[in-house]
Amino acid sequence: MTYDTLAVTIGKGLCRISFDRPEAGNAINDQMIRELTQVLNICVCDAGSDGKPVSIVVLEGNAEIFCAGGDFQAVSDSGAAGDPEPLYEIWRLLSEGPFITISVVKGRVNAGGVGFVAACDIVIAEQRATFGLSELLFGLFPACVLPFLVRRIGHQKAHYMTLMTKPVSAHDAAASGLVDVVAENADAALRQHLTRLQHLNRQAIASYKCYMASCSGNPERDKVAALTANRTFFSDPSVVAGIQRYVSELKFPWEA
Structure with missing residues (x-):
């Protein structure tokens, strides 16, 4: 599959999605939202080329940055941020969809990037990864991120992280519950997880996640x-x- 903002592979029940806007810090723009929506809908409704239903979705960035959040250049050029609902629906689908979702974080995560992390079932981070919510510095707050973040780390910790606006380390993020595993090598940790997770039945995953959501x-x-x-x-x-x-x-x- 070929996309402008993503690199995607699907096969053997696994969909790997890499944010691919390195020149913009993997920032979220309208094109990325459309492409993510399309890929996740394929994972919900379809199977890979080998006919096996997708049961695991992995989100990745690059070595330096996972996702910088919303695209400030696009906002500056247009004077508007666009409708937030499509991105919120992506996070909801990551959270509640009929597959296991995993964020693999090696570098910096900021603002809306934290939304992807908070929405996933499992978060694996390298030791040098950082996580921050910078929105209040610009007179706004992460309204769409917070429902997913509060569910993951609790009200007060999300409140403090929002107010402080400074990045937290991978170890601090793990202590708060935002990160599940801190690893020296995130790729090796992902392989270890996939070895076990790939045996889980998609129907059981879907039923379990539906139950957990309520x-x-x-x-x-x-x-x-x-x-x-x-x-x-x-x-x-x-x-x-x-x-x-x-x-x-x-x-x-x-x-x-």
């Missing part, structure tokens, strides 16, 4: 949904067959 963490409030989900998957013949096979042959569902 899970409040309140046992009483969540009881009906929890019991319904449990009864549903234990009444699925393929689930029961997989359990029976493991008991009798000690083989996982994906093993020949």
Whole structure:
């Protein structure tokens, strides 16, 4: 697939999306939003060239920068930032879509770039990566980022990060919950994750993420949904067959 702002490969159940605007710090513009929307919709509705449904989506930048946020040059040229809803929908799809989403961060992340990170299921960062919200310096605030960031790190930590406007280190981001894994080599850490994640069933991933999106963490409030989900998957013949096979042959569902 050929895009102007992205480098994309899809195959063997994996979609890798690299932001590819190095001259602009991988900043988000309208073209990038359109192309990301198209790629993610392919992942939702379609399969790769090998016919295997996409179950993992990986977002990457380059060694120096993951994503600098919104394209200030485009805003300066047009005098407007455009409609924020398409980008918000991309983050919502990363958060709730029927696939595992992983951000691999090697360098700097700022502003809207934090939105991509906060929306993903798993975040792997190299030790030199940094994460910042600079919006208040310019008289605005990260309104669309915050719903995803608050869910990931909590209200007060997101509040402090927004107010301070300064970048935080990968280790500090991990301490807050924004980053899951800090690695010396993010590519090696990604390979280790994919070795395990690639065995997960897309239908199970989709059901799980749908359930988690509505899970409040309140046992009483969540009881009906929890019991319904449990009864549903234990009444699925393929689930029961997989359990029976493991008991009798000690083989996982994906093993020949």
